[in-house]
Amino acid sequence: MAYTFQPAKVDTYENVDLTQFNTLIRPKAEPAILRGAIAHWPAVKDADAKALFKRLTALDNGKTQATLIGATGTGGAFHYAANLRGRNYTEITETLSAALTRLLENPTTDGTYIQSIPIPEHMPNFMGNHPFNLVPDGVPARAWIGNQTTVQTHFDASENIACVVLGTREVTLFPPEELPGLYPGPLETAPGGVVVSLTSLDTPDFEAHPRFKDALKNARRATLAPGDALYIPFGWWHHVRATSPLNMLVNYWWTDKPALLDDLYSPIVHAMLCYQQLNPQQAKIWQSMFTHFVFKQNGEPMAHIPSELRGLLGGVPEKYRDRTIYGLLKTLGQAIGLAPPPDPKK
Numbered sequence: 001m002a003y004t005f006q007p008a009k010v011d012t013y014e015n016v017d018l019t020q021f022n023t024l025i026r027p028k029a030e031p032a033i034l035r036g037a038i039a040h041w042p043a044v045k046d047a048d049a050k051a052l053f054k055r056l057t058a059l060d061n062g063k064t065q066a067t068l069i070g071a072t073g074t075g076g077a078f079h080y081a082a083n084l085r086g087r088n089y090t091e092i093t094e095t096l097s098a099a100l101t102r103l104l105e106n107p108t109t110d111g112t113y114i115q116s117i118p119i120p121e122h123m124p125n126f127m128g129n130h131p132f133n134l135v136p137d138g139v140p141a142r143a144w145i146g147n148q149t150t151v152q153t154h155f156d157a158s159e160n161i162a163c164v165v166l167g168t169r170e171v172t173l174f175p176p177e178e179l180p181g182l183y184p185g186p187l188e189t190a191p192g193g194v195v196v197s198l199t200s201l202d203t204p205d206f207e208a209h210p211r212f213k214d215a216l217k218n219a220r221r222a223t224l225a226p227g228d229a230l231y232i233p234f235g236w237w238h239h240v241r242a243t244s245p246l247n248m249l250v251n252y253w254w255t256d257k258p259a260l261l262d263d264l265y266s267p268i269v270h271a272m273l274c275y276q277q278l279n280p281q282q283a284k285i286w287q288s289m290f291t292h293f294v295f296k297q298n299g300e301p302m303a304h305i306p307s308e309l310r311g312l313l314g315g316v317p318e319k320y321r322d323r324t325i326y327g328l329l330k331t332l333g334q335a336i337g338l339a340p341p342p343d344p345k346k
Contacts, residue, residue: 002202007172007219010230021134025231026159031173031220032231034134038163038250039227041130049246052166053100056145059123066091067099070111070149076242077150078111080185080196087191089113096122103147103246113146115192119250134161134229135252144249146242153182153197153239154190157264158253160232162224167244169224172201174215176235181215183208187265195265201239260321270332 012033013025025032038044046052070076071088081088089111094102099114106112119126119141127141145166153174162171174182182197190196199205199212206213222230232238234255242249261267275286291297293313302314316324322344330340 003200003204005216005219007216007221010173010220010222016134018133021231026233029233031222031233031236033222033224034161034229034231036227037134037161037229038130038132038165041165041227043126043130043165043248044227046166049166050104052248053104056123056126057097057100059126060096061122061124062095062097063122064093064095065099065114065117065122067094067102068111068113068115068146070108070113072110074110075150076109076111076146076148077152078113078191079152080189080191080198084185084189086189089191100145103145107147107245109148111147111149113144113149115144115146116142116251119143130250132161132163132250132252135254139252139254141250141252144251145247147246148244149242149247151240152191153199153201153237154192154194155235155237156194156232156253157234158255159234160251160253161229162232162240162249162251163229164224164226165248165250166226167242167247168226169222169230169247169249170241170243171222171224171230171232172239172241173220173222173232174237175218176237178215178218178237181209181211181213182237183212197237197239260316260318261325 010031010033012035013020014035016025016034016037021034043052043055046055068078068089068091070078071090074088077088079088080086096114096117099112103112122143130141132141153172155176162169181199183199184195185198187193187195199209199215204212204216224230240249271290275283278286293301300314302310305314307314312320312324326341326344333340
């Protein structure tokens with residue numbers, strides 16, 4: 001029997017326009033259901049999966065993508081392999097049209113999933129009839145199409161709006177501060193290459209994950225129908241279950257100020273190399289340095305010096321991005337006996 005708990009409901013809004021979204025919803029940094037946000041889309045109005053897939057096939061430009069096929073017995077839950085050294089699914093390279101045919105003609109309880117394909121790259125004419133004005137211009141739409149699949153609890157380093165085109169979705173969310181109770185698995189083999197929780201909503205192991213009980217107390221849940229959208233703020237963990245025989249979701253990821261480096265996890269590893277062997281007193285000192293200089297907990301850390309004299313402790317200006325990266329590569333290379341990389345200025 002599956003474990004049951006009572007998560008709080010996510011706040012619901014209707015007829016949301018861009019001004020309301022940016023002034024009323026986003027500043028709260030809380031999940032929000034945007035009821036009927038894409039109800040006007042022709043794809044949402046298609047009678048059934050067969051009609052929708054016919055529409056998508058006609059728009060397919062033939063570019064290949066990776067279809068995920070769940071291992072036998074996984075029940076559509078895409079996750080780590082049992083030994084954490086891999087994943088519990090395989091990938092098949094095929095066109096979108098071939099994957100849609102597979103979904104219609106070869107039903108399986110172990111999950112078939114078209115994951116996060118950029119719509120402009122596979123169906124460039126789709127968005128012309130399916131506009132979405134709650135995200136900044138230029139944010140690409142991505143498609144997620146499958147049968148009854150489950151994406152394990154994870155978080156994205158971006159804001160996210162997920163729009164249900166076909167089927168129904170049940171999304172369970174946890175605030176960022178619940179990280180200790182969600183027990184992340186190894187990043188190197190994580191499904192999707194993001195931080196993924198090892199906890200199970202259906203069969204939790206409270207002996208292995210005792211703090212998960214506390215995380216569940218602060219869980220939220222959103223149930224979405226075709227035409228609905230869900231706003232997921234930056235850093236909120238989410239578990240996504242597709243509950244209809246066939247399902248499609250379109251989502252948008254964005255950040256207001258993209259990072260100067262795309263890889264946001266490598267700095268954590270770099271910091272571990274530098275600080276993990278320090279004694280607790282020394283580690284606390286460096287923790288305060290990070291909160292002061294990197295995360296500006298006490299305000300602008302070098303405000304007492306004219307901006308042109310602040311140096312890197314005052315932040316890395318975008319114009320110095322490449323030189324700063326070069327300096328890091330040079331330092332890290334020397335640590336393992338490598339010659340300095342070519343100087344980009346030369």
